[in-house]
Amino acid sequence: MSDKDAKIFFEKALKFFNEKKFDLAEKNFEDALKLAPGRVSILENLASIYLINKKFEKSENALIQLDKKGVNNDKLDEIKFYVLKNLKKNRDLENFLKEKNYFKDKNKKIYINSKLLYPEFFSNDDEIIHARKNLEKNINELNQSKDLNLKLDGEMLDPPIFNLSYDQYENLEINTKIVQILRKIYPEVNQNYKNKSTDKLNEKIKIGFISEFFSNHTIAKLFKGIIFNLDKNKFEPFIFHSYKTEKSPIFQEFINHEINSDLKNIVLSKNFQKNIEEIQRTNLDIIFFPDIGMSSEFYYLSFIRFAKTQITSWGHPITTGNDSIDYFLSSKLLETENSQKKFSEKLILSDYLPMYFYKPKIQKKLLDDQMIKKNVYFCSQNLMKFHPHFDEIIAKILRKDKKAKILFIKDKSEILSKKIIDRFKKNSLIDFDRINFLGKMSVEEYINLCGSSSVLLDTLYFGAGNSFHESMFYGTPTVSMPTENLKSRIVLGAYKQMQIENPPIVNSIDDYVETSVDIANKNPFEMLELKKYFQKQANTHLFENKNFLDEINQIFKNF
Numbered sequence: 001m002s003d004k005d006a007k008i009f010f011e012k013a014l015k016f017f018n019e020k021k022f023d024l025a026e027k028n029f030e031d032a033l034k035l036a037p038g039r040v041s042i043l044e045n046l047a048s049i050y051l052i053n054k055k056f057e058k059s060e061n062a063l064i065q066l067d068k069k070g071v072n073n074d075k076l077d078e079i080k081f082y083v084l085k086n087l088k089k090n091r092d093l094e095n096f097l098k099e100k101n102y103f104k105d106k107n108k109k110i111y112i113n114s115k116l117l118y119p120e121f122f123s124n125d126d127e128i129i130h131a132r133k134n135l136e137k138n139i140n141e142l143n144q145s146k147d148l149n150l151k152l153d154g155e156m157l158d159p160p161i162f163n164l165s166y167d168q169y170e171n172l173e174i175n176t177k178i179v180q181i182l183r184k185i186y187p188e189v190n191q192n193y194k195n196k197s198t199d200k201l202n203e204k205i206k207i208g209f210i211s212e213f214f215s216n217h218t219i220a221k222l223f224k225g226i227i228f229n230l231d232k233n234k235f236e237p238f239i240f241h242s243y244k245t246e247k248s249p250i251f252q253e254f255i256n257h258e259i260n261s262d263l264k265n266i267v268l269s270k271n272f273q274k275n276i277e278e279i280q281r282t283n284l285d286i287i288f289f290p291d292i293g294m295s296s297e298f299y300y301l302s303f304i305r306f307a308k309t310q311i312t313s314w315g316h317p318i319t320t321g322n323d324s325i326d327y328f329l330s331s332k333l334l335e336t337e338n339s340q341k342k343f344s345e346k347l348i349l350s351d352y353l354p355m356y357f358y359k360p361k362i363q364k365k366l367l368d369d370q371m372i373k374k375n376v377y378f379c380s381q382n383l384m385k386f387h388p389h390f391d392e393i394i395a396k397i398l399r400k401d402k403k404a405k406i407l408f409i410k411d412k413s414e415i416l417s418k419k420i421i422d423r424f425k426k427n428s429l430i431d432f433d434r435i436n437f438l439g440k441m442s443v444e445e446y447i448n449l450c451g452s453s454s455v456l457l458d459t460l461y462f463g464a465g466n467s468f469h470e471s472m473f474y475g476t477p478t479v480s481m482p483t484e485n486l487k488s489r490i491v492l493g494a495y496k497q498m499q500i501e502n503p504p505i506v507n508s509i510d511d512y513v514e515t516s517v518d519i520a521n522k523n524p525f526e527m528l529e530l531k532k533y534f535q536k537q538a539n540t541h542l543f544e545n546k547n548f549l550d551e552i553n554q555i556f557k558n559f
Helices: 003-018 022-035 040-052 056-068 074-086 090-099 108-115 125-143 172-185 218-228 249-259 272-281 296-301 390-400 415-426 443-452 466-471 490-498 509-520 524-541 546-557
Strands: 205-210 235-241 264-267 286-289 309-313 327-331 346-350 376-378 405-409 435-438 455-457
Touching: 003 022, 003 040, 022 040, 040 056, 040 074, 056 074, 074 090, 074 108, 108 125, 125 172, 205 546, 218 249, 218 466, 218 546, 235 249, 249 264, 272 296, 346 546, 376 443, 376 509, 390 405, 390 415, 390 509, 415 435, 443 466, 455 509, 466 490, 490 524
Parallel strands: 205 235, 205 286, 235 264, 286 309, 309 327, 327 346, 376 405, 376 455, 405 435
Antiparallel strands: none
């Protein structure tokens, strides 16, 4: 083998790269590097291709090798920005941005992006306070800046409102400011389209549902029941998917309903303006965003006035701060007397939880004797919800219950789980030997794990939703500590709808620990009896609630 052979691999890699066959490009760049170790051109391309393939640690390693060789340029700086951002290396990224003077006058997109960054992970409260203050300062700074204009096609920023949701604070004021600055950055989101149906009513009410996640995802599970059970004599539903939407079994359910003429599916493109025109052509009376903030592309579409009535809901249970969204569908079971003050949208409060949730189907159901394990605590929530205050609960459970085993689920990339593990290990109060982070599992495996666990632990400030409903297949109790904010009150609302007597709802960390340990240490008879009671109430009041279908059809008709 020789330089000539390395060149062959290199040229093949470039060919695959240009054909967008990124996995093959990566392999051939790696083969070229084996024959020509340390070759700068190969390392530069590997840094880029690893970033595209979301292998952030490998990309960082290539950047480190290039830095040791004294190789530095604008392209590598851009790669480093995105690598550090995705690895959640907050401090390193902050220092890097200061070193590069936030890319001002050098790369406008990264300059603005750096000002709107908000981390996904925090080690302590001080970091949260610092990040929020820094973001507000940066927004004010951007408001004073000129020439901020970017184009959504090719220069789309991930808005910070999603990451902002996972702490203990309310977000109406800051989300409103974010909307205002993004309208300044992207003038194209300020378009309004008069709905022709305001002049001439459609024969049926045309209602559009728009989400990237009508697939095997929480959003589809929470909202497909509403969509599939609309009164088709009154409504003509249009479903807008993203080109990114996973072609999964649930996505196929939407396709099957179109075959039965129940609805019309439309897959939107990568082009923002074309998507606007595609939606506008349907001449909607109502547009419904089940979630706003989880998908960047669809977040910006929510800025556009497509219909007379524009609604969002609790798929992402945070106010948008956006005056293009008129209503927020929630429930009397979830909100407090003062809730309206936390929303820019007008609240619609249904009598029931705002969904028609299908009971999960399990092929291999647990036997009763598999549902009575003691001392097994399971927290199945997304690791983004792991606020530093939650660590105190973990430490106190482990201290109080000497036989406790606490289970969590790793994130797909294992970036967050490594950070949580590191945070736990640095906490001298946490006995890490009795904690286990589990790998990827199927939905059925997950539900069965919920059923075989002694008790489920809800996260603080942003709690369970879909996962709680799935867990009620077996009725394992979830301990929850709600605040005044919707994002922490879903379990509370579900217990109300289930008509649970003395639900495990607590108002302090010590009560949380005491209640969890008590449930996890019940004798087998009491534990099984409690689970069967919760299971029975869920089957009667939670799953496939036909009363809500009547209510939601009437709500939409009233518009």
